[in-house]
Amino acid sequence: MTGIMQDIKFYDCRVIEGSSTSIVLDNGKIEEISRNFTKGAGIRALCGGSWGYTAVEGDINLKRGVNAASKLAFSMNASTPKEEVELAAVDSPEVKNLPEIKIDPRNIAIEEKVDLLKSIEEHAKLEGVHSTKVMYLESEFKVEYQNSEGMECDYELLNVGFAVSAVASENGVYQAGRESRFGYGYELFEKENVLELAGKAGKTALELLKAKTPKGGEMPVVLDQELAGVFAHEAVGHASEADLVLEGDSILENRIGEQIASPLINIIDDPTLHEFGYYPFDAEGSESRRTEIIRDGIFNSYLHSRETAAKLGGTPGNCRAQGYSMPVVRMSNTFIDNGDSRFEEMLEEVQNGMYLVGSRGGQVNTGEGIFQFNAEKGYLIKNGELTELLRDVSLSGKTLEILNHVTLVGNDLKMTAGRCGKAGQLVPVSDGSPHIAISKALVGGA
Numbered sequence: 001m002t003g004i005m006q007d008i009k010f011y012d013c014r015v016i017e018g019s020s021t022s023i024v025l026d027n028g029k030i031e032e033i034s035r036n037f038t039k040g041a042g043i044r045a046l047c048g049g050s051w052g053y054t055a056v057e058g059d060i061n062l063k064r065g066v067n068a069a070s071k072l073a074f075s076m077n078a079s080t081p082k083e084e085v086e087l088a089a090v091d092s093p094e095v096k097n098l099p100e101i102k103i104d105p106r107n108i109a110i111e112e113k114v115d116l117l118k119s120i121e122e123h124a125k126l127e128g129v130h131s132t133k134v135m136y137l138e139s140e141f142k143v144e145y146q147n148s149e150g151m152e153c154d155y156e157l158l159n160v161g162f163a164v165s166a167v168a169s170e171n172g173v174y175q176a177g178r179e180s181r182f183g184y185g186y187e188l189f190e191k192e193n194v195l196e197l198a199g200k201a202g203k204t205a206l207e208l209l210k211a212k213t214p215k216g217g218e219m220p221v222v223l224d225q226e227l228a229g230v231f232a233h234e235a236v237g238h239a240s241e242a243d244l245v246l247e248g249d250s251i252l253e254n255r256i257g258e259q260i261a262s263p264l265i266n267i268i269d270d271p272t273l274h275e276f277g278y279y280p281f282d283a284e285g286s287e288s289r290r291t292e293i294i295r296d297g298i299f300n301s302y303l304h305s306r307e308t309a310a311k312l313g314g315t316p317g318n319c320r321a322q323g324y325s326m327p328v329v330r331m332s333n334t335f336i337d338n339g340d341s342r343f344e345e346m347l348e349e350v351q352n353g354m355y356l357v358g359s360r361g362g363q364v365n366t367g368e369g370i371f372q373f374n375a376e377k378g379y380l381i382k383n384g385e386l387t388e389l390l391r392d393v394s395l396s397g398k399t400l401e402i403l404n405h406v407t408l409v410g411n412d413l414k415m416t417a418g419r420c421g422k423a424g425q426l427v428p429v430s431d432g433s434p435h436i437a438i439s440k441a442l443v444g445g446a
Contacts, residue, residue: 007077008070010087011045011148013062014283016324018141023110025117025134028125033110038141041065042283042324047073049082053326088309088316092151093287099274101185105138105160108186116189117162123198124166124177128206131167134198136160137182145285155280159428160188161417164198168205175211175391177204178376182276182417182428208377211391214445220353221395221441222346225414227375228433230359232267233334233420234373235399237431239366240269240293240301241318241329241422242308251369251399255299261403263297264339269318271332275430276417279320283327286317293334297403305329322425330422336433339409346408346437348384354443355379355386356395364399372396372444394444402441410434 017039024032040057043065052072056065105113117134124132137160144154161182168175179197181188223231239250252260261267271279271288281287284306292300302308303318308329320330347355358376365371378393379386415432 005070007047007074008045009047011043011066011069012284013041013043013065013146014321014324015041015060015144016141018139020137020139022138023113023117023136025114025121027131027133028118028121030114033114038323040324042321042326043069044326045069045073046085046087048077049085050076050080051085052076055324085307086310087306088304088314090284090286090306090316093153093281093285095153095155095280097272098155098280099157099184099278101158101187103186103190105158105186106140116194120162120164120194120198123195124164124202126166126199126202126206129166129168129202132165132202134162134164136162145281147285151285153281153285157278158184159276160184160186162189162194164201166202166205168209170209173209175205175208177201177208180417184274204376207389208391211377211389213392214354214378214380214390214443216443216445218440218442220350220437220439221443222343222350222353222355222381222435222437223395223433224355224357224435225412225433226358226416227356227373227395228336228436229416229431230362230373231371231402232336232433233331233429233431234362234364235371236267236293236403237269237303237331237334238364238422239369239399240303241331242302242304242312242314243329244366245302246308246311249367251366252299252302256301258299259297260299260400261294261297262406264409265294265297265403265406266292266337267294267334268292268337269303269331269334271317273333275333275415277332277334277427277429279332282317282319283321284316284319286319288332289315289317291318303329303331320427322427325425326423328423328425330427331420331429333415333430335413335415335431336409336436338411338413338434341408341410341437343410343412343435346410346435347381347386349408349437350381351384353381354390354393355381356393356443362394369399370397371399390445392445396442396444402438405439405441406436407439408437410436
């Protein structure tokens, strides 16, 4: 083993210990109350151009884990040597400005949490809504990081949140309304009007049953904060992740310094914000920092790990992992920054087109720069006024074309919490935007 360790140029360990609580109510009945405990470590070792990785659960022997990861790295490098990996230098992070928790959810009885969920469910189950589901999630965890360069740091976080969905049906047609909020501390349930949100979910489901399906086509559109935020995250954020750039799977390869968007567009990724994607340092111990991906329409920066920062030139701090999985380049809180337009101005600007609201998922191809997203609902805009409600509406197009067709950016930035999937891992993120007006986009319907 001694010979192997001499060939290992770097290793690091992330130890994660924590617990999570989930409560699920299905149609007002308790379907699940569970509490899970986790303890484990993710250990990497670098030999030449190969990473060895091992995950350990339960009692942790870090020395044994480092040895196992080192053997893997050594044997991979011996059998299929790759170009030597360099790592960008980083200083030990200063752990500060952690989210302040006013009401600790661990001090709230399970019965009180269940009663709250029952109230949420009752408010969602409007007349005509035939099924509801409400979920409460709470997780506390401590992350400890150390590496072969002598860095040692740690932090603790406590997340809470809820999601409610309501389904209505008529003549074999089903429509759903959904609302969710995630944050830090049980005060989330005082800060947000959760009963009103539940009612909104039920109302959306019922309204969409009566809504029309539009004819598709190219037209001017206004996107609400949630859908514009999803566009910023999926179409722009992922394409700016430097590992995808190095794999040749991004339309933003070799574009730093280029004007790729309307000068009104500023897209930022900022893990220092106390949103759901917050972290004080990433999975490599790099201190979190704000990254301006696009500034005044000019592509400004990729998101980096230490390895990609060394290869492409840049600053690390965007490497994340679910639990003790292998870290990869990831977003945190990604958003289009505020402009100075009002929503009413946008409707005037569009005159005749469509207003798209909310998100029901979609897909993006970062290599080809094309996307398709489903909105929760839409409204026709006629003569600068919102008119009839629409359902089954989608937005699709080419990322760079849409970025250049933005004509107005609102002053009403709003963030939405969620989880982002990549490399088989889910991590907490937030994305957001103000309202934005786009001169032409392809809208799908019937």
